[in-house]
Amino acid sequence: MKRPKRLIRELVYLLTRLSALVVSLSPSWFYSLFSKILSHFGYLFLARSRNRVLSNLRIALGKERSERELSRIAKKQFAHIYLGFCEMIKAMKFSKEKFLRVAKIEGEEHLKTALKKGKGVVGVCAHFGNFPLMLSRLSSAGYPTNTMIREQSNQGMEKYFQELRRKLKITWIPKYPLSDSLRESMKWLKKNGLLCVLMDQHSGKGVSVDFFGRQIQAAIGAATFARRMSSEALPIFSLRNPDGTHRIIIKEPIKLVRTEDVRKDIRENTACFMKIIESFIRKYPEQWFGWLHRRFR
Numbered sequence: 001m002k003r004p005k006r007l008i009r010e011l012v013y014l015l016t017r018l019s020a021l022v023v024s025l026s027p028s029w030f031y032s033l034f035s036k037i038l039s040h041f042g043y044l045f046l047a048r049s050r051n052r053v054l055s056n057l058r059i060a061l062g063k064e065r066s067e068r069e070l071s072r073i074a075k076k077q078f079a080h081i082y083l084g085f086c087e088m089i090k091a092m093k094f095s096k097e098k099f100l101r102v103a104k105i106e107g108e109e110h111l112k113t114a115l116k117k118g119k120g121v122v123g124v125c126a127h128f129g130n131f132p133l134m135l136s137r138l139s140s141a142g143y144p145t146n147t148m149i150r151e152q153s154n155q156g157m158e159k160y161f162q163e164l165r166r167k168l169k170i171t172w173i174p175k176y177p178l179s180d181s182l183r184e185s186m187k188w189l190k191k192n193g194l195l196c197v198l199m200d201q202h203s204g205k206g207v208s209v210d211f212f213g214r215q216i217q218a219a220i221g222a223a224t225f226a227r228r229m230s231s232e233a234l235p236i237f238s239l240r241n242p243d244g245t246h247r248i249i250i251k252e253p254i255k256l257v258r259t260e261d262v263r264k265d266i267r268e269n270t271a272c273f274m275k276i277i278e279s280f281i282r283k284y285p286e287q288w289f290g291w292l293h294r295r296f297r
Contacts, residue, residue, distance in 0.1 A: 028244070077288070088132055145170075210275075
């Protein structure tokens with residue numbers, strides 16, 4: 001049983017490296033077409049992933065959108081995933097000037113003001129648009145940017161993605177062991193850094209909050225860090241424009257609840273964060289990767 005899994009992992013790794021090579025040697029018009037071909041292939045043949053995406057869409061948006069609209073969103077989401085990978089490969093060769101043109105930051109004044117307070121900044125983030133490119137762009141702009149990333153079980157893929165992140169100047173903290181991750185994250189905030197926290201996936205140790213009218217388990221990391229370190233919490237999202245450029249949107253600081261009841265504060269602030277994430281998903285559903293995960297349980 002282990003041998004077939006190992007062979008599949010090695011095949012996935014080899015196909016990924018081959019795809020990256022093709023993209024790196026291709027002009028932009030070709031990798032755009034290449035990503036569309038891959039997305040159509042994935043949507044047609046990766047039945048388990050397709051069904052999960054459609055199931056999540058029906059739960060969240062089924063009362064507001066027709067089945068045809070949900071199917072269209074699902075297909076576009078697959079395209080965004082493959083396109084995001086291609087963009088990361090090409091971005092490694094971007095000049096600083098081109099990177100500035102490709103990814104623009106909106107609301108940068110909110111981040112500058114928050115960092116001036118010297119308490120660090122917690123970025124309330126989600127798997128939106130091209131999140132790795134967002135981290136790279138913020139770092140290139142001179143902001144001390146970090147995030148927590150869960151390592152993949154496929155060692156070949158993990159080493160490859162670590163290589164990509166280093167070339168894109170992305171700093172990260174391994175999510176596990178969790179005790180080390182929490183300690184390093186707090187150290188980063190104490191040094192007045194920006195810690196971008198992805199909080200849109202299921203967390204068994206999280207709190208129950210409303211999300212698209214359903215109760216889900218949400219991660220409490222962002223709320224916990226912001227409260228414990230007295231850091232500002234800023235919504236930060238990456239969005240892809242129709243012309244292939246990107247917008248990094250930084251919103252004004254979230255007014256946090258702070259009372260003597262720590263658990264209640266964390267629950268209420270986490271619920272607030274998830275409502276902000278939900279509002280972005282409603283506007284740009286095809287750009288949220290979370291449809292691929294078991295968000296509703």
